[in-house]
Amino acid sequence: MTQPEAAFPRVRRNQAWMWRAERLKYAELVLESKDSFYDWYIDTHTQLHQYHGGPAFLPWHRQFIFELEEDLRTLDSSATLPYWDWTLDRRMAGFLTPWTLNFMGGNGTDTGIFTVSDGWLCRNVNINETALRRQFGAVTDLPTGQQVDDCLGQTPYDRDPWDSEAEPSFRNYLEGGIGPSRIHNAVHNWVGGNMRDVLSSPNDPVFFLHHANIDRIWGIWQDQHPTQSYVPQTGGPAGHNGPDKLLPRGKPAINDVTDRRKMGYVYDTDYPTIPSGGSGMLPGDVLVPGTTLYSAIGGYQLDFQANGQLGLYNGNDRSTPIWAAPRVVNGPGRLVLEPSGTLDLYDKNKVKLFTSGTSNMWGNRLYVTYEGELALFNMLEQIIWSVP
Ligand code: CU1
Ligand code: CU1
DSSP states (O other): OOOOOOOOOOEEOBGGGOOHHHHHHHHHHHHHHTTTTHHHHHHHHHHOGGGSSSTTHHHHHHHHHHHHHHHHHHHOTTOOOOBOOTTGGGTSOGGGSSOSTTTTOOSEESOTTOOGGGTOOOOSSOTTOOSOEEOTTSSOOOOOHHHHHHHHTOOSSOOTTOSTTOSSOHHHHHHTSSSSSOHHHHHHHHHOGGGGSGGGGGGSTHHHHHHHHHHHHHHHHHHHOTTOOOOOSSSSSTTOSTTOBOTTTTOSBGGGSSOHHHHTOEEGGGOOBOOTTOSEEOTTOEEOTTEEEEOSSSOEEEEEOTTSOEEEEETTOOSSOSEEOOOOSSOOOEEEEOTTSOEEEEOTTOOEEEEOOOTTOTTOEEEEOTTSOEEEEOTTSOEEEEEO
16 A cells, blocks of 8 residues: 655654665665765764763764754655664564665675665775675674663763763763663674774764664653753863854754754654644554544545544544544543554543554554545554454
């Protein structure tokens, strides 16, 4: 089934839930950018070693990958960075990893789309090693979900001496200076090859998926610790204090990039609220009362009324639903498509009114089909649940 892309706000999504065509589209977009701006990112990262092993590690990389995303959007206005949640790779089926030939390519040298013959030449490396290289798992394991949870419990954001020895420090724990799993550094080392040379590691396009995930984890930590703000504001290493401007473009200040929502993007794990007018919901999306989704063709509508009633209709006539969820008693709530695959309707008091009961089928999407059904599609683009 083919559906048009909905005009959602800028949501970065888990690469594991991307459909085949979307994976190829993103990979080809990055390959295309190699002809114009991509190498600037490799060179800039290689030069700016001062943003590693210090407090600005997280804000600098946030701005760095944000700028690449902005540049990609000049080529394709719907593009957003996917993120790679490497903790899933240890507990999920293989096709959910980034290492497919239509996406990031595989293990070894010169695989998939990012090959020398297609123009993917690595820079700032040994002259004989211009082909993209990987060596999975040679020196370390990927971090586990428990290790990320332990990291999220660390406070404060950072502390004196503001380097790779600082402890306790959320930034240093996530970056990999301390802690049993050395999270960010361990992923570079696990991928191996070009990713293992941290400074020139944007040679591997998975760099940006990895750093989107690091950035996502920082965002989760910020939400979980609302009283912990960026430090240092003064007295830290040059370039790492809150008012300092981030190189190389000299704007913005660190304090300008500490709120991802103000920058205009979120992750699917932020449970983004989606606007009216789309035809579907992706994993993590939330529909709120007053929102209507439409079938791509055929005029069918899923209407979430302001009073919280959820119904499927043929056209604008609201008198006879094709299907309706159980009636709301306590007031309007929200409709949530969980990444784990289930569609749940809640009332104002978070009482569950309705569920599709399709849990543990990660990555399902909801569409209003042109045949007048509300249907959940799995990763293989098959309908696995529908009403009426
Ligand atoms: Cu870096
Ligand atoms: Cu990195």
